[in-house]
Amino acid sequence: MEIKYLPITHKQNAAGSLFAVEGINDIPFAIARVYYILDMPIAARRGKHAHIKISQAALCIRGACKFLLDDGKEKAEVILDNPSLGIMLEPMIWHEMYDFSKDCIIVILADAHYDEQDYIRDYTEFLHKAQK
Numbered sequence: 054m055e056i057k058y059l060p061i062t063h064k065q066n067a068a069g070s071l072f073a074v075e076g077i078n079d080i081p082f083a084i085a086r087v088y089y090i091l092d093m094p095i096a097a098r099r100g101k102h103a104h105i106k107i108s109q110a111a112l113c114i115r116g117a118c119k120f121l122l123d124d125g126k127e128k129a130e131v132i133l134d135n136p137s138l139g140i141m142l143e144p145m146i147w148h149e150m151y152d153f154s155k156d157c158i159i160v161i162l163a164d165a166h167y168d169e170q171d172y173i174r175d176y177t178e179f180l181h182k183a184q185k
């Protein structure tokens with residue numbers, strides 16, 4: 054399956070690093086929500102769902118983690134370990150996050166506000182809907 058990578062503008066100077074993400078220009082949607090995930094135990098596994106309509110962009114701005122992406126036909130594993138390169142989490146992609154480094158910080162940009170009704174949290178239900 055095709056992974057959509059998102060190159061992020063990075064400006065570095067002697068005073069540090071700045072990364073900028075613009076909705077529409079750098080990611081293919083207007084940003085309605087930002088959330089970040091941190092302090093994950095190394096053995097934790099998060100995600101384990103797909104979204105019905107919501108599109109998201111995932112960035113690992115510190116440390117490293119793995120994403121499993123599954124469209125119902127194919128699975129791919131992506132290592133995110135660079136704040137300059139994110140990935141798209143498109144609708145109807147089952148995703149799981151795991152193998153978190155101790156310092157891992159994930160930032161997610163979403164095109165809609167939080168809506169629990171947009172989640173498919175049952176893998177059998179996901180496969181049924183994805184294969185329609």
Ligand code: T46
Nearest residue numbers: 086088090099100101104109111142148150161166167
């Ligand atoms: C996703 C992956 C990448 C809120 O109240 N507001 C929010 O905007 C979000 C994202 C979550 N929540 C609540 C819902 C749960 O009670 O925060 C709690 C933890 O959420 P969840 O267990 O879904 O977290 P993850 O890390 O498994 O999944 C999250 C996002 O929920 C999800 O949309 O795609 O990150």
